[in-house]
Amino acid sequence: MAEREVLHIKGRVLAGPQDVADELWVVGGRITYDRPAAEADATITGWTLPGLVDAHCHVGLDAHGAVDRATTEKQALEERAAGTLLARDAGSPSDTRWIDDREDLPKIIRAGRHIARTRRYIRNYAHEIEPGVLTAYVRQEARRGDGWVKLVGDWIDREVGDLTACWPKDALSEAIAAAHEEGARVTAHCFAEDSLADLVEAGIDCIEHATGLTDETIPLFAGRGVAIVPTLVNIATFPALAVGGETKFPRWAVHLRRLHARRYETVRNAYDAGIAIYAGTDAGGSLAHGLVGEEVAELVKAGLPAEAALSAATWGARGWLGRDGLTEGAAADLVVYDADPREDVRVLAAPRRIVLRGTVVG
Ligand SMILES: [Zn+2]
Incomplete structure (x- = not known):
């Protein structure tokens, strides 16, 4: 398998209704909240939800x-x-x-x-x-x-x-x-x-x-x-x-x-x-x-x-359904939006970036 990119996701990471972080990284297709040694190949900024x-x-x-x-x-x-x-x-x-x-x-x-x-x-x-x-x-x-x-x-x-x-x-x-x-x-x-x-x-x-x-x-x-x-x-x-x-x-x-x-x-x-x-x-x-x-x-x-x-x-x-969200070590399935979906859920209609298993697919 090809080596996957290191992604830096920043802005507001909405890992739960009351669980908000400033950033996370995607390394080897998985989520980590610990800054990796390797430089990120790409940075995505916005409001991030689990897939x-x-x-x-x-x-x-x-x-x-x-x-x-x-x-x-x-x-x-x-x-x-x-x-x-x-x-x-x-x-x-x-x-x-x-x-x-x-x-x-x-x-x-x-x-x-x-x-x-x-x-x-x-x-x-x-x-x-x-x-x-x-x-x-x-x-x-x-x-x-x-x-x-x-x-x-x-x-x-x-x-x-x-x-x-x-x-x-x-x-x-x-x-x-x-x-x-x-x-x-x-x-x-x-x-x-x-x-x-x-x-x-x-x-x-x-x-x-x-x-x-x-x-x-x-x-x-x-x-x-x-x-x-x-x-x-x-x-x-x-x-x-x-x-x-x-x-x-x-x-x-x-x-x-x-x-x-x-x-x-x-x-x-x-x-x-x-x-x-x-x-x-x-x-x-x-x-x-x-x-x-x-x-x-x-x-x-x-x-x-x-x-x-x-x-x-x-x-x-x-x-x-027994599946992970934005937790440490989970497969990086996430969606990034331009604005805070808690303010207006209609932003869900237009994702800025979609990341599936650590790969940007949209
Ligand atoms: Zn049906």
Whole structure:
């Protein structure tokens, strides 16, 4: 491997919400706060954050299902250009394991392939199965992934004409216990209200979207330590989805509009109750990649303090996923901005410099 540059990063290094340093160095691709003997090859000045985390996106997937390697690479590079250097892939039918060997692409934490009830999800995305084999599929995807399993917890039920819960509680309890035995955490896609209590009581670790949280379920999540990834940039598409489906499913359309109308209040109430919130965009299905900065801005709009919204895409998210931030000896994955993101998180939209594994990539 070629010898890597020594970089000097100075200005304000935001290693944590209350942990600010004046400078750090990158030596051999790793972070150090001790000035090296060697002269720096380059100096970058600005406000530095750990590489951003998109805690819910999909790589190797588009609106129709799995995509080829060239398209997958393009998606990963779009994330990188936005400063997303760590992605939690919330379900993909593609085998993207090859990305792990690419030093120039963001790191990915996979949840295997989505597990959905038969005909209760987007075509070509999921293993579509019945509750009797849920545990077996959860074990299989736990072994394929990187510590997460993704369920589809609710979806439109065409006979009912509305969102309904997909799984009986006893099947969930057995399957989630099996995932935990395999060393994996479990998360579920949930838009509506009625699947949430069962999933939490069955031991789930996280809920994606979570637009259906109410005054009844918020304390349950807070009490059990269940995190949420609201994906507000995706929830913004609910009104358009409602227009598209309302002739066939009027009840569903009304339901989506109601969930959308109270989305900021839901996230704010969850935050106030102490529920852990992480920034995810849901890019890769129908949404473009590279929107994590917009999602952080949406979290602020919902009422999170700037530090909390930043933490949801940096320090907090990295800790939750078991990955290093800007700590001594960690791989140098960082993003430098022109201005203080704590003053205005919208600076995340325009990184000045992006450093991945110690190499300047943007
Ligand atoms: Zn998703």
